[in-house]
Amino acid sequence: MDMEMKINKSKLSKSTKNDLITYGMVILTYIVVQLLVSMGHVSSLIQGLLVPFCTYVIVAVALNLTVGILGELSLGHAGFMCVGAFASAVFSLAFKDVLPGGLRFFLALLIGAAAAALIGFLVGIPVLRLRGDYLAIVTLAFGEIIKNIINVLYLGVDSKGVHFSMKDALSLQLEEDGVMLIKGAQGVTGTPNDSNFTVGVILILITLFIVLNFIHSRTGRAVMSIRDNRIAAESVGINVTKYKLIAFTVSASLAGVAGVLYAHNLSTLNALPKNFGYNMSIMILVFVVLGGIGNIRGSIVAAVLLTLLPEVLRGLSDYRMLIYSIVLIVMMIFNWSPNAVFFRKRLKQKFLPGRKAEKEEA
Amino acid sequence: MKKRMLSLVLAGVMTAALLTGCGDSAGSDAGSADGAAEETTEAAETEVSEETAGDDAAAEDSSAEASGDSAGGTFKIGGIGPLTGSNAVYGIAAMNGSQIAVDEINAAGGINGMTVELNFQDDETDSEKSVNAYNALKDWGVQVLDGCVTSACSIAVSAKTAEDNIFQLTPSGSAVECVANPNSFRICFSDPNQGVASAQYIGEHSLATKVAVIYDSSDVYSSGIYEKFVTEAESQSFEVVTAGAFTADNKTDFSVQLQQAKDAGADLVFLPIYYNEAALILKQAADMGFEVKFFGCDGLDGILGVKNFDASLTEGVMLLTPFAADATDDLTVQFVTTYEEKFNETPNQFAADGYDAIYTIKAAAEKAGITADMSNEEICAAMQTAMTEITVDGLTGEGITWDASGEPTKEPKAVVIKDGVYTAM
Structure with missing residues (x-):
């Protein structure tokens, strides 16, 4: 007993250690990349990809909270990204000349996160009371609805105030000096480019901080108990809907933050099937599944690798999409096939005998 | 064991490809950052690497x-x-x-x-x-x-x-x-240009008095033309009687929009859309016995080549296009011949x-x-x-x-x- 206490005091708990490794990994990558950039060793392609990396890492971690920790399937995270992106882009465009860059982007982040959280909350209220795969179906539908609403939404502002229409730009009847904020299918153009790699990494760290602490908190344990056995959780007095709603709303708002980062990286923002449709939602789910469901660090690595892959394969022109899918399959087999898992274990034993012994001791 | 080895080898190949990809781009980046004199030698290098990577272009x-x-x-x-x-x-x-x-x-x-x-x-x-x-x-x-x-x-x-x-x-x-x-x-x-030009053309040539528009509200090109067309129409001799919108998710059945146009007594339908949807509209209009003139923009170019489409339905369709593959000037003829020879399509x-x-x-x-x-x-x-x-x-x-x-x-x-x-x- 005494021995154990001592070990606990001198060493951090296993989960804290694990979390520190995750933070360390992100910070180390950031430092290495910044060094390489300053020495001019990084191609423009990779430099251009740095912000998208951050975007997809954040949204993958957010979805992992829903899929891995809450145990529900969400196919609408691109929809939450879309809400966050448009809410913040409209704000930034409207206050482009009024507020200084840093403050504006900070407020935009809050607005994007709040908007996505609100929508996530509203979607969650009826759906999370249900059992089974209803959440997957409703979020899938929600993502498509959001995309279509944005595509017919016209929003403008002039001296009389804010005008909006679901028909066309003409029915807004803006004054001559009025500014169009959302132009239906044309989306938002002229968003200031406030995103950069540093901000992205800070946001990743904040996301990790929120998600990892959430998992280890009382609430997080309650959420995981619902995932593992709903009936048992209910029987000890856990309010299932409440905890599910908390986890889902946090996940949605983090996806909204990713959306803000996305919106402020490009000067044009449209809701296309490509970026905010269900294809994207599935893509995010692929990051999570490939990285390991419930494994936050895995999501980060998978999101970066899978965003990078189609770009570095550009040299192969027409074959790149084919190779990309083959790589996906290979990675899936390597990660999840029982044979491959066994093989990996043996490999580990062979090369890292020390670590195994350590584990056994613990 | 074989399978495992195979997947490992495949994964290895992918990683290798990934690494070489990175190396290449880093090299050429250094080139573009450097002075102009070095550029040419760098360029030659990139070319070689591109060639080995199999970039056919x-x-x-x-x-x-x-x-x-x-x-x-x-x-x-x-x-x-x-x-x-x-x-x-x-x-x-x-x-x-x-x-x-x-x-x-x-x-x-x-x-x-x-x-x-x-x-x-x-x-x-x-x-x-x-x-x-x-x-x-x-x-x-x-x-x-x-x-x-x-x-x-x-x-x-x-x-x-x-x-x-x-x-x-x-x-x-x-x-x-x-x-x-x-x-x-x-x-x-530009989109507005096309909308204005179309409206002016219809007005100046007195092609119609009542015009219906069918457009794709989820498409930038289409809604851009539509807006300017309607604005310009106000100062022209015709009026826009209906405007039927559709979206990219719902572009197979146009009977509602066509019926609207018919009920409003339109004598010309303006189609600022791409040719695939336009072909469906022409077909459906013919099926419901709606005889009307059709006028489109450059997006309609290509309508004659739509597969499984009765091209005779396009008879009398007017379109405002900067390029027509059937034009007879030397430049177009030469271009079309070369293109058809090389890529087997018009x-x-x-x-x-x-x-x-x-x-x-x-x-x-x-x-x-x-x-x-x-x-x-x-x-x-x-x-x-x-x-x-x-x-x-x-x-x-x-x-x-x-x-x-x-x-x-x-x-x-x-x-x-x-x-x-x-x-x-």
Whole structure:
């Protein structure tokens, strides 16, 4: 007993250690990349990809909270990204000349996160009371609805105030000096480019901080108990809907933050099937599944690798999409096939005998 | 065990490919950052690596390159457009059109003695991918950008080219904002231009008194034209009686919109949409016995080639298009023949835009006296001034001129389909 206490005091708990490794990994990558950039060793392609990396890492971690920790399937995270992106882009465009860059982007982040959280909350209220795969179906539908609403939404502002229409730009009847904020299918153009790699990494760290602490908190344990056995959780007095709603709303708002980062990286923002449709939602789910469901660090690595892959394969022109899918399959087999898992274990034993012994001791 | 080994080996190959990919781009990046003198040697290096990577477009060119390198150096034109996905047809057409122009120019001695090299990258009609494609081109050492093919991508990339001072000429990005920056110009008409021109054409030729519009509200091109058309219609002799919108998710059944138009007593239906949907509309209008005139914009170009479609339904359809593959002038005939020989299909307007874009770049580069050792900033500044001074006779218009805003000035051509061919009106 005494021995154990001592070990606990001198060493951090296993989960804290694990979390520190995750933070360390992100910070180390950031430092290495910044060094390489300053020495001019990084191609423009990779430099251009740095912000998208951050975007997809954040949204993958957010979805992992829903899929891995809450145990529900969400196919609408691109929809939450879309809400966050448009809410913040409209704000930034409207206050482009009024507020200084840093403050504006900070407020935009809050607005994007709040908007996505609100929508996530509203979607969650009826759906999370249900059992089974209803959440997957409703979020899938929600993502498509959001995309279509944005595509017919016209929003403008002039001296009389804010005008909006679901028909066309003409029915807004803006004054001559009025500014169009959302132009239906044309989306938002002229968003200031406030995103950069540093901000992205800070946001990743904040996301990790929120998600990892959430998992280890009382609430997080309650959420995981619902995932593992709903009936048992209910029987000890856990309010299932409440905890599910908390986890889902946090996940949605983090996806909204990713959306803000996305919106402020490009000067044009449209809701296309490509970026905010269900294809994207599935893509995010692929990051999570490939990285390991419930494994936050895995999501980060998978999101970066899978965003990078189609770009570095550009040299192969027409074959790149084919190779990309083959790589996906290979990675899936390597990660999840029982044979491959066994093989990996043996490999580990062979090369890292020390670590195994350590584990056994613990 | 075998399977395991195989998957391991495959994974290994992928990783290796990944690493070599990174190495290449890093090398070429150093080149573009360095002085101009080094550029040519770097360029040669990238070429080789490109060739080994199996990039067919680059490989094709580099055979012609070997001789050109020693004389005036190379002039690197980058292109961006959708080569995969649902809009691939436009990107591929623009790429093919540009390629023909590049081949012709190289055969005739290049631009100012420089051999032209075209590297066309895929953007999947996604603005984010488009910026990635642009960055990849920067690593390759792009000097002038011929892109992007679609509007949204073009806007996203033009924000980056403005930062980097790279001259950009979009062949077919028709949204107003595509040329918002001083370094960007376009070949095609802008959306508002087409809407205004269509309304004026219908009004001036008294084609109709009551006009119905069917448009795609989820498409930038379509809704852009529609808005300006309606605004301009107010000052014309006809009135817009109904406007039926549809979206990309719901574009197979148009009976509601057609019935609306019929009930409103429209005698002309304006279709600022692409030809695939237009073909369905023509078919459904014929089925419901709705006899009316149809008028479209350049998006309708291609309607005669729609598969499983009774082309006789297009009889009498009018369209405002800068390019008609059936035109009989020498330039068009020559272009269409070469295109059909090379790619086994009839070129559409995007191919023509791509072709004209390359020749416009050539004209501007010659006017500005661009040489291979100029930096991108110098090229951009010189091209910007030269663009406002040149006049280009291209496939999509004669005597095209530009002003500093980046908008082309050219006459819209209206054609009517008679006996299955375009006939000038």
